[in-house]
Structure formats: C-alpha cells, structure tokens
Amino acid sequence: MTVEKTYEEINARIKRGEAVVVTAEEVIDYVAENGYEKAVQEIDVVTTGTFGPMCSSGAFLNFGHSRPRIKMKKVWLNGVEAYGGLAAVDAYIGAAQLPDFDPENKVFPGRFTYGGGHVIHDLVAGKEIRLEAIAYGTDCYPNKKVDTIITIDDLNEAYIFNPRNAYQNYNCAVNLGDRILYTYMGILKPRLGNASYSTSGQLSPLLNDPYYKTIGIGTRIFLGGGTGYVAWNGTQHHPNVLRGENGVPQVPAGTLAVIGDLKQMTPDWLVGLSFIGYGATMAVGIGIPIPILNEEILRYTLVKDEDIFCPIVDYNEGYPYSKPIDLGFANFKELKSGRIKINDKEVITTPQSSYPRARKIATILKEWIQRGEFELSRPVAMLPSADANIEFKSIPERSPSEIFLNGRNRRG
C-alpha cells in the first residue's frame, strides 16, 4: 500500500502533540529496526541541521530617525561599515565586512578579530553597539552626523537575510604546495599536511532532500535559534551537477537564501568567526524539517555519511586558479573517521562545520515540533532542481570602451 500524507494531516498531528518526529540520524536506525513500511506510515517529520561558517550572510536594520532626520550615506556599527545605499535609516550589515582600519593581510597572515559577523553576534546578544553615520544633508533630512550607542531593542526592525546558506555538499580542501595556506577552509599545511571539510553530512538539510521536493520558497526553518523561512534559492544555486545513484550531488550544488527575525534569535546560533589570513565571517545555525509525505521522501532522508561523496580540491593552485587537478572523492564516513588516503598518503581530516552543533539543532527542532510549537509550511514555489539548465557563469573578460571609462555608460 502506498502512503501519501499531506502537510495538513502532518500539521494536524503536530497540533495534537501526536506527531512522530525523528532527526536525520535517528531515522536511519528507526528504519533499520522497524522496516520501511512501518517507518513511512509512522514518521511524520525528519529534522536536519547544520552549523558552519556561511560568509554570504547579513542583516537588514532600521534604526529609526534622529532629530533632526538623517539620510544616512555611510553607516558604521562598532567601526564596521554597513551598506547604507537604501532608504534614509535602513542599512545592511554583511557578515564578511571588516572595519575600515583593519590591517587585513598587510602583515600576513592577518588576524581579522572583528567583523560584520561579530557585530551581528553582539547585536543578538543584546550588547551595546556604537552607531556612527554621516550624510550630506537635504531639505527633508538636514542632519549630517549621528554618533550614538544602540542595542537591538532600539531598532525598529532587524532581520537576517542571507543570500547563500546551507550549501548542498562542499569541497574537501587540501594543499599540494610547499607553503602553508590560510584559507576560508582554515589553515592548510603544505604537501597534503591536512584536509579540511565542511557540511554536516547525513544531518545536512539539502543532502536529505537532494531534489528539493519539500524544501522550497516559504519553507519554515530553524534559523539562528529562532524561526525563519527559505526566501529563494541561494546565490550560486547549481542543481544540475554530478549526482550519485541516490540523487545526492557529489560537488557543491544547491544553496538557500534565508530570512528571519533577528530579534528572536540567540547568540549561540549566530557566531562571529575569524579565519586567520582570510577574513571575518559568521557561523549560522540552520535546521530544516522534512515532512515524510511518501516513501520516496523517506528514502532520501535515509542517506548515510558513507553515501555522501565530496570532491578533494587543492587550494594551492586548483581552487584559486581554477586548475583541474583530480584528487578524487572522499565520503563523509571516511572524513569523520579522521583519516583519508590521497595519492597513497594518509591525511588527517578535520571539519570546519560543527557536527555536534548540527545534531543539537536537529534535536531542538524536533522538540519544537513535538511540543506543537512549530508547524510545517508547504512551499509556495519550488526551487530549480536537477532538471534545470543553469549555467555556472564567471566574470567575462572584456575591455571597457571609451564610453565606459568614467565608470559608467552615460545616457545620451
């Protein structure tokens, strides 16, 4: 007998406190013990989680008006610039933004101790933040300068909008060169001294729904300790890539753009990070519930670490200069074991994304659903999937002609 459940049926059980919810780890054992048939009938929701550095993250803020009013041209929070090219007192603080006077990599490798991700972490922790803004002054907005102290409670709105999160699979980074490398994948020791990977494997949201059959625009999610939503596909969403027989991409593929109210998030799940020699960023906690609508959806959630492969990529020349260097693939069971073999050499492996924290997110989300506090939402539109024909583009190399030389093509 084929089982088909609806979002409405699952939500009705959640409301009654009767929903059967398991994490993406637990579902594997559940099916092993109880069998497929029973599992698909009984399990309503499988929860996933991931917690790792996600540079394409940030927050929209509205400060309210000063007296007299100001149209902010440039805005800084604790010395970190927020983009102010929006309406008068709106700004966007990006996780990877650095203070204007950060020494960066002038003394290599730079420390990058504070950046936009740290500002967001401090905001969500309720800390006091210095707000500076300058303006040129207009008849409607005469004020030219603001220098004050704010907390998140002083803001009208503060919401996370992350253009690219929850990468479906990612490279395992190594260094084939002779010098130490400082990368966004951490420090890479020369001559295959270590291997660094990032994603939560069998717990990762998009690896449990490889064709985005339930995760789409409008899906309600755990975001930064609060609730958020999938807003769109993420930037660089590239679903039509090499996939295994289980449908799981073997290279970086789908991504999500997510949105959610920063005011109900917590500093445990939005953490500023400093990558020596690379820059500042933010670890973002995301958990996505997968409704078990039918057997096919359940089958996808049974994916195990050993069934998930990622490419081993050289960050000495392969990645930075896009040189095709084939080092093969590693599966997540091997990566988590701490040793993989590359070119007959045994290499130590460590993660960048936190598996224990990913597990905690999946567990928290499970508890929210079990308590009836979190209902599932049916996507209002689906994301482009493996049958899409998306071309992965690069910046074209063209010589600007004379009319562009002032930096823009003037009209007329």
Next chain:
Amino acid sequence: MKNRVVCYFSAIQTEQPVVYRLIKNYDLIINILKADINPQKEGYLVVEMEGEKDKYEGGIAFLKNLGIIVEPLSETVLWQEDICIQCGACASFCPTESLSIDRDSMLVSFENSKCVVCGMCLDCCPTRAIKLHFEVKEAV
C-alpha cells in the same frame, strides 16, 4: 640570554623605577608581556628580558635585592569551552592530541596534562576559544 619571568611586587617596591634601572644599568632589552599593579600598588609584571649573561644575572640579582620575587614564567593554554563551537578544526594542528575529537560523537575536548604549550591551536580557532594564559599567583 633571553627569558620570560614573572616579578611579584609589594607596595614599597613599586616606588622604584624598576624597568628603567634594568635597561639603564644592566643594558637589558625588556618586553612587558602583561602587568597588573593594583591601587594598593601591589601586583605583578610579566616580562621578557634579553641581554648578555652577566648583565642578565645582574639584573635578576638587582630585582631580588629589592625584595621582588622573580619566578620563571609558566604559560598554559586555556580552552574556553563556552566560546568553542565544537567545529574541530584545531585537532589537525595539535601535535600531542591534547585537543582532540571523539570520532563517534565528534565532540572536541582538551586534556591539559598532554599540552606542551606550542601555541599551534591559537591561530586555527575561528572563534578564538583558545588562549595563552600566564600562570600568575593570586597575591604575594
């Protein structure tokens, strides 16, 4: 020779321009790593002192004559569990496996007794949860 030492002061001794004398009279290169002198003018100074052997020993004798207690600096690595996000990146760099990952739970832990204070972990931690701690006595 070059050494790192901790100098413990009492109120009387802080009236002396100790660092000035070490530089002027003993030709030592002084790098103050950490200092804490409280309002009662008691406290400690963590310094790196560099100079010729006889001058260095003369400087140490000068400090001891003033009644300043001079002890070799002992550094320890401090793993701040509340700041750690359990990513595990440090485990690639710790040569003694004092920072290590339990490969079943993937939890990171720190075993202080194995640590040789090489400092390799300080740079690779993205939350800067690991720091060097100068072992300093509470009060003298």
